[in-house]
Amino acid sequence: MDRRMRVIPALICFMFTLSPVLAFIPGIDGPVIAQEALEGGKTTLFCDSATDSPNDELMLLVWYKDNAPIYSYDARIASEWSSLSFNTSSRLKADLKNEPTALIVTNLRGDDQALYHCRVDFLLAPTRNIGVNLTVIVLPSQPFFLDEFGNKVERKIGPYHEGDTLVLSCLVIGGRPPPRISWYSGKDLVDASDGASDIPGVRENELYLPLTRHNAESLSCKASNTHLIPPVRASLQVELFLPAYNVTINCVRGLVEDALRAGKKAIVQCIAYGSYPPPEITWWLDHRHLTQHSNQSWDNVTRKAESYLEFTPAVNEHGATLACIATNTVMAPGRDSKADVIILNVTYSPIVELSKLGDGRLNEVVELDSLHLECEVKANPPVLSFTWYFNDVEIRPNRWWGNQVSSQTLLVEEVTRRHAGRYSCAARNNIGETRAESINITVFYPPECQDHGVTLVKETLKCNVKALPPPDTFFWHIQPADEDVQHLTTGSAILPLTQITGSLSRTLDTSCEAGNGIASQEKPCKKIFSFEQLRPPQPQQCDLAFEYEEFQMRCIPVENATYYEVSVWRMSTSNASLVLDRRGSMGYGMSQALAQGEGVPWLVRGPLGNLNVGDEAGASACNRYGCSSALLLRPTENLLHAAANPWWKFLLEKDVGISVGAVVLVAVFVLSTVLAIRLARRARSKPTPVIQVLQLDDVARDYLETIGDHKIHASRSLRSCSSGYSDGSAESAPTVDRRRKPRLWDWEPLPPDVTLTIHRESAV
Numbered sequence: 001m002d003r004r005m006r007v008i009p010a011l012i013c014f015m016f017t018l019s020p021v022l023a024f025i026p027g028i029d030g031p032v033i034a035q036e037a038l039e040g041g042k043t044t045l046f047c048d049s050a051t052d053s054p055n056d057e058l059m060l061l062v063w064y065k066d067n068a069p070i071y072s073y074d075a076r077i078a079s080e081w082s083s084l085s086f087n088t089s090s091r092l093k094a095d096l097k098n099e100p101t102a103l104i105v106t107n108l109r110g111d112d113q114a115l116y117h118c119r120v121d122f123l124l125a126p127t128r129n130i131g132v133n134l135t136v137i138v139l140p141s142q143p144f145f146l147d148e149f150g151n152k153v154e155r156k157i158g159p160y161h162e163g164d165t166l167v168l169s170c171l172v173i174g175g176r177p178p179p180r181i182s183w184y185s186g187k188d189l190v191d192a193s194d195g196a197s198d199i200p201g202v203r204e205n206e207l208y209l210p211l212t213r214h215n216a217e218s219l220s221c222k223a224s225n226t227h228l229i230p231p232v233r234a235s236l237q238v239e240l241f242l243p244a245y246n247v248t249i250n251c252v253r254g255l256v257e258d259a260l261r262a263g264k265k266a267i268v269q270c271i272a273y274g275s276y277p278p279p280e281i282t283w284w285l286d287h288r289h290l291t292q293h294s295n296q297s298w299d300n301v302t303r304k305a306e307s308y309l310e311f312t313p314a315v316n317e318h319g320a321t322l323a324c325i326a327t328n329t330v331m332a333p334g335r336d337s338k339a340d341v342i343i344l345n346v347t348y349s350p351i352v353e354l355s356k357l358g359d360g361r362l363n364e365v366v367e368l369d370s371l372h373l374e375c376e377v378k379a380n381p382p383v384l385s386f387t388w389y390f391n392d393v394e395i396r397p398n399r400w401w402g403n404q405v406s407s408q409t410l411l412v413e414e415v416t417r418r419h420a421g422r423y424s425c426a427a428r429n430n431i432g433e434t435r436a437e438s439i440n441i442t443v444f445y446p447p448e449c450q451d452h453g454v455t456l457v458k459e460t461l462k463c464n465v466k467a468l469p470p471p472d473t474f475f476w477h478i479q480p481a482d483e484d485v486q487h488l489t490t491g492s493a494i495l496p497l498t499q500i501t502g503s504l505s506r507t508l509d510t511s512c513e514a515g516n517g518i519a520s521q522e523k524p525c526k527k528i529f530s531f532e533q534l535r536p537p538q539p540q541q542c543d544l545a546f547e548y549e550e551f552q553m554r555c556i557p558v559e560n561a562t563y564y565e566v567s568v569w570r571m572s573t574s575n576a577s578l579v580l581d582r583r584g585s586m587g588y589g590m591s592q593a594l595a596q597g598e599g600v601p602w603l604v605r606g607p608l609g610n611l612n613v614g615d616e617a618g619a620s621a622c623n624r625y626g627c628s629s630a631l632l633l634r635p636t637e638n639l640l641h642a643a644a645n646p647w648w649k650f651l652l653e654k655d656v657g658i659s660v661g662a663v664v665l666v667a668v669f670v671l672s673t674v675l676a677i678r679l680a681r682r683a684r685s686k687p688t689p690v691i692q693v694l695q696l697d698d699v700a701r702d703y704l705e706t707i708g709d710h711k712i713h714a715s716r717s718l719r720s721c722s723s724g725y726s727d728g729s730a731e732s733a734p735t736v737d738r739r740r741k742p743r744l745w746d747w748e749p750l751p752p753d754v755t756l757t758i759h760r761e762s763a764v
């Protein structure tokens with residue numbers, strides 16, 4: 001068996017080697033392996049030449065290309081052979097040492113594509129056939145691009161706007177088997193519809209692509225006809241105008257607890273992604289364009305634009321919108337921009353203002369009304385607590401202010417005058433405390449009397465009241481003694497006595513009430529006045545004269561007198577006191593008109609009628625407040641004598657002849673004298689009065705005291721004083737009257753009670 005087994009294959013082998021080869025039928029004669037290789041590359045054809053049993057042995061190995069032998073190896077004689085069509089030394093190489101044995105073909109050419117098979121003859125086993133269907137791949141050319149007009153496009157195309165349709169062909173030349181051409185955007189296949197072009201040997205894929213931000217980013221064309229190597233590929237940049245798609249504002253500095261602080265510098269950043277070409281970033285705060293931002297930066301790879309804004313938020317910018325707008329200037333308005341908007345949260349210490357609620361003016365309140373103050377506040381974050389101040393002292397809860405002193409409002413139910421003053425409130429939040437500007441609260445109250453109510457200043461009554469606001473109307477109720485009440489209204493606190501009718505020489509009952517528009521005065525101010533002090537002073541410079549056949553009282557006028565009174569006093573027959581005999585008024589002297597205006601003293605004079613020994617004449621100055629005490633004068637004996645015995649009267653009583661003789665004598669004498677005087681100088685035509693001069697201060701006072709006390713001895717002393725009267729001579733009278741001005745301030749004031757006594761008598 002062994003021997004036969006060894007002989008038969010040897011025979012077959014021998015016969016095969018010599019006999020013509022039979023065609024290899026794939027599948028029937030043996031398995032076929034499909035194998036690809038690149039043109040110019042190498043490929044290894046494998047053939048399983050191993051024996052099935054250890055006894056067997058390889059006899060012959062032959063490789064065929066399309067049934068034509070190209071290589072053989074005879075193991076019996078260990079000889080190799082290769083076909084001339086293969087350059088054995090360079091392209092065919094066999095490796096018989098390893099199993100499976102290999103035939104390596106290098107430097108592959110297109111015509112190397114064929115059906116190869118190997119035939120292995122064994123000593124014992126039957127012949128084995130294994131086929132290899134070799135495909136030699138011819139790569140296509142690098143892809144290139146043609147636009148819709150047939151122009152070649154390199155590297156870059158555009159610009160386009162988003163949504164435009166890109167029409168572009170990708171072409172390759174050659175390639176076996178025919179390559180597939182595909183368009184890719186990034187890794188995504190966008191078009192695989194390739195086909196043969198009009199040009200022979202060229203294939204193409206025409207792309208119709210509506211452009212978007214994403215598909216235009218990295219567009220490429222790939223051509224492939226083998227999986228042995230990656231596809232050939234060409235890419236193209238599509239320039240596409242795009243607005244920014246993502247704009248964000250971030251605060252990078254100046255945040256305190258996630259909020260901005262008023263007055264504290266903050267830096268915010270705006271980032272805009274995706275715009276091409278670079279956008280223009282603008283900042284807006286509540287529609288106000290801000291320009292204080294940094295230069296904008298731009299990264300052309302990530303398409304990221306950045307801008308920084310530095311600003312200091314203000315209180316009124318709380319709640320404002322801060323917008324960052326990225327605008328692509330090459331694009332049509334409307335689709336060109338993208339914005340981010342943030343609402344500012346600006347925190348600040350409270351802003352406080354104090355106001356008064358309720359009727360009336362801001363800082364006025366009427367006594368007993370309520371006072372309602374409100375602390376108007378604006379704050380972020382909200383106010384935590386309020387504090388109130390009165391005259392800069394913190395108000396604490398007590399009886400006076402109540403308990404509600406730390407709320408937003410301060411309520412005083414019934415205002416008193418003590419509540420008038422400066423009020424302020426303070427509000428505190430997390431950021432700080434602020435105090436409002438204080439307001440002065442004035443408490444109005446109705447008038448009330450003060451400082452003795454009604455007072456008299458010179459010739460004016462004054463109603464002294466205290467009130468807020470100051471009174472604007474005064475109601476007077478005036479009643480002179482024994483007369484009707486007079487109702488007067490004045491706009492100021494004073495009432496001149498001139499406005500009062502009737503006599504003021506006695507008492508005056510006054511009452512005044514003021515009105516200030518708040519409330520009526522509860523109790524009028526009342527007072528009873530008498531006006532002695534307003535009477536004129538006693539005449540001081542007076543004399544007695546006998547003129548025009550009667551006694552005359554002549555005085556230098558005193559200040560403030562409106563009229564003068566003369567009086568004649570006679571010694572009582574029953575007791576030793578002076579009794580008023582008659583009273584009359586004194587008029588101004590003849591020289592009044594002449595004297596007035598020239599500063600020359602002038603005289604008032606009053607007729608006294610006849611005066612006897614012991615009589616006294618009085619002169620007092622008067623006005624509407626009554627008369628002064630009288631200055632009393634007593635005629636001197638000289639004066640009385642001159643008045644009683646005129647020399648010509650005596651002559652009339654004697655014998656007529658003697659009288660006539662005497663008259664003639666005297667007449668001649670007088671005429672000659674008169675002529676002589678007239679020749680010498682201009683003579684006076686007026687008869688020279690007989691005058692006595694007296695100043696009687698002390699005397700008068702003593703006397704008047706006596707009157708008041710009804711004492712007789714006083715009048716006696718008066719009479720003794722009267723004896724000291726100066727001698728009334730024509731020369732001495734004018735010297736006193738005309739040379740000296742009256743010494744008005746030289747006398748002592750009379751005691752009031754005395755004056756009153758006289759006054760009462762004179763008033764009859």
Ligand SMILES: *[C@@H]1O[C@H](CO)[C@@H](O)[C@H](O)[C@H]1NC(C)=O
Nearest residue numbers: 084085086087088089090091
């Ligand atoms: C075989 O190769 C040799 C040297 O490489 C070369 O000279 C010869 O021309 C080749 N023959 C064929 C048929 O290619």
Ligand SMILES: *[C@@H]1O[C@H](CO)[C@@H](O)[C@H](O)[C@H]1NC(C)=O
Nearest residue numbers: 026032034114115133134135
């Ligand atoms: C060998 O491969 C080619 C394509 O490369 C094919 O057309 C042919 O049918 C194959 N032959 C066999 C026997 O498989």
Ligand SMILES: *[C@@H]1O[C@H](CO)[C@@H](O)[C@H](O)[C@H]1NC(C)=O
Nearest residue numbers: 245246247248271272273274
């Ligand atoms: C915008 O960009 C930011 C940061 O890159 C990102 O967190 C956010 O989601 C983006 N928004 C949109 C709408 O793309």
Ligand SMILES: *[C@@H]1O[C@H](CO)[C@@H](O)[C@H](O)[C@H]1NC(C)=O
Nearest residue numbers: 256257258259345346347381
């Ligand atoms: C603003 O910020 C403050 C402090 O962080 C915070 O208490 C408050 O709630 C914020 N206001 C708004 C409207 O966000």
Ligand SMILES: *[C@@H]1O[C@H](CO)[C@@H](O)[C@H](O)[C@H]1NC(C)=O
Nearest residue numbers: 292293294295296297308310
């Ligand atoms: C902005 O740019 C201008 C000129 O381009 C330069 O002078 C200036 O310093 C820049 N400012 C900042 C804040 O970078």
Ligand SMILES: *[C@@H]1O[C@H](CO)[C@@H](O)[C@H](O)[C@H]1NC(C)=O
Nearest residue numbers: 237276298299300301302303
């Ligand atoms: C970005 O700018 C740099 C320098 O300006 C330039 O070299 C580069 O080509 C640009 N890149 C793109 C994608 O435009």
Ligand SMILES: *[C@@H]1O[C@H](CO)[C@@H](O)[C@H](O)[C@H]1NC(C)=O
Nearest residue numbers: 363421422437438439440441
């Ligand atoms: C409030 O009164 C004080 C003095 O009492 C005065 O200095 C201040 O100016 C007043 N303020 C106002 C607003 O009237």
Ligand SMILES: *[C@@H]1O[C@H](CO)[C@@H](O)[C@H](O)[C@H]1NC(C)=O
Nearest residue numbers: 458459535536537559560744
């Ligand atoms: C005259 O009246 C005025 C005004 O009342 C007063 O000031 C003056 O003192 C009076 N003169 C005399 C001498 O009483």
Ligand SMILES: *[C@@H]1O[C@H](CO)[C@@H](O)[C@H](O)[C@H]1NC(C)=O
Nearest residue numbers: 572573574575576577579710
């Ligand atoms: C003195 O007499 C008069 C009448 O002559 C009389 O009016 C007066 O009251 C008397 N005085 C005294 C103190 O008696």
